[in-house]
Structure formats: C-alpha cells, structure tokens
Amino acid sequence: MSRALALLLLAACLACMPRTGLAQQAHRVDDSASQVLGGLVRMKWKDAQPGRGASNELVGQTTVLTRLDMSPFRGRSGRLFMVLGPQSGPVRASWTTRGVLLPGELRDGERTLVYAGLVGADLFEDTMVLTITASADVFAQPDRLEFHFEFEPEGS
Numbered sequence: 431m432s433r434a435l436a437l438l439l440l441a442a443c444l445a446c447m448p449r450t451g452l453a454q455q456a457h458r459v460d461d462s463a464s465q466v467l468g469g470l471v472r473m474k475w476k477d478a479q480p481g482r483g484a485s486n487e488l489v490g491q492t493t494v495l496t497r498l499d500m501s502p503f504r505g506r507s508g509r510l511f512m513v514l515g516p517q518s519g520p521v522r523a524s525w526t527t528r529g530v531l532l533p534g535e536l537r538d539g540e541r542t543l544v545y546a547g548l549v550g551a552d553l554f555e556d557t558m559v560l561t562i563t564a565s566a567d568v569f570a571q572p573d574r575l576e577f578h579f580e581f582e583p584e585g586s
Contacts, residue, residue, distance in 0.1 A: 456580040459510070463497035463553075471562055486566050494558045496531065498579055501552040508583040510545035510554075514538050515576045522563045523575070529556030541580065549581075 471490035498510075510531075514523055517538040524535040527544075531554065536542040545554070562575065 456511070456582050457502070459579040459581050460499035461497065461579055463499065465495045465497075467493045467495065473562070473564070475566075476563070488564050488566050490562045492560050492562070494560060496554070496556045496558050498554040499552070500549045500554050500581070503549045503581050503583060504552055505549065506583045507548045508546075508581055509543055511541040511580045511582070512536065512544045513541040513578050513580055515578075517564075517575065519565055519567070521575065523560055523577070524563075525558045525560045527556050527558050530554050531556040531558065538575075544579070 471492045473488035473490040476485040476487040476489045512531075512534070514521065514536050515538065521538040522535065523537075524533075526533045531544045534542045534544060
C-alpha cells in the first residue's frame with residue numbers, strides 16, 4: 431500500500447471517530463436586562479504618589495445589576511462563564527457578588543466560571559461590584575469593555 435493511500439485511510443478513520451472530549455458548545459446568554467450603575471467608570475491612579483517604583487496602572491470600580499435570561503437552559507445542568515473579549519491593551523477585571531454567581535477575576539481575552547450546576551430559574555440576578563485595572567500606557571482615551579456570558583450545557 432502506498433504511503434499516500436495509508437495517510438488517506440488514516441484521515442478517513444479519524445474523521446469517522448466520535449468527537450468526545452472536544453470543547454462543549456457554548457451558548458451566549460441574554461444579559462440585555464443588566465444595568466451598569468453610575469455610567470462611565472472613573473479610573474484613578476493605583477498609586478497616589480507618582481515617582482520611582484510607582485505603578486502605572488489605573489483602577490476603577492463600578493456596580494452592575496446582573497440579570498441573565500437563563501430560560502432557554504432551565505432544568506439543565508451546565509457551566510456559566512463570564513467573558514471579557516480582547517481589548518486594545520491589557521485589562522484585568524475582578525468582582526465580588528451577592529447572589530448566585532461566583533466572585534472571580536479574569537483578563538481580557540479570557541473567560542472564567544461564575545456558576546456550575548442545575549439552572550432552576552428563568553432569571554439569574556446578582557449584584558456584581560467590578561474592579562477594573564488597566565495600564566495607563568495603553569489607555570490614553572476612554573475604551574469600552576465588552577463583557578458577556580456563555581452557558582455550556584452538560585452533555586452537549
């Protein structure tokens with residue numbers, strides 16, 4: 431058997447194999463009912479005193495009334511992630527919560543787990559206090575951070 435034919439048969443066998451273990455299907459969650467309190471996030475210098483050894487980071491805080499429409503997933507188990515898309519420079523977000531969602535931290539371009547288990551309600555509501563940290567070297571003008579949520583049902 432020629433090498434090319436053997437490679438073709440191997441590729442065909444691999445294509446027919448079950449796709450277990452691959453990344454699960456993530457579904458974007460409707461968070462349009464969420465509300466950012468206070469409008470724009472006012473960023474301040476992390477270190478009040480400029481000078482040698484001082485941080486060049488800006489820090490701001492805001493409160494978000496998070497309302498997630500989980501009705502398409504009610505009665506199913508799975509994992510809910512918070513996502514921060516890539517930004518024009520390095521950004522870190524951390525948060526505390528007061529409800530069903532887990533506190534956590536993530537960097538731009540990442541996602542992190544905020545809930546795992548059975549979805550027992552149509553609406554997940556929580557109050558998140560977000561702390562945003564960004565480099566002053568990159569952010570010379572206001573920028574919009576794009577957060578969203580994704581749900582991965584078990585067994586999808």
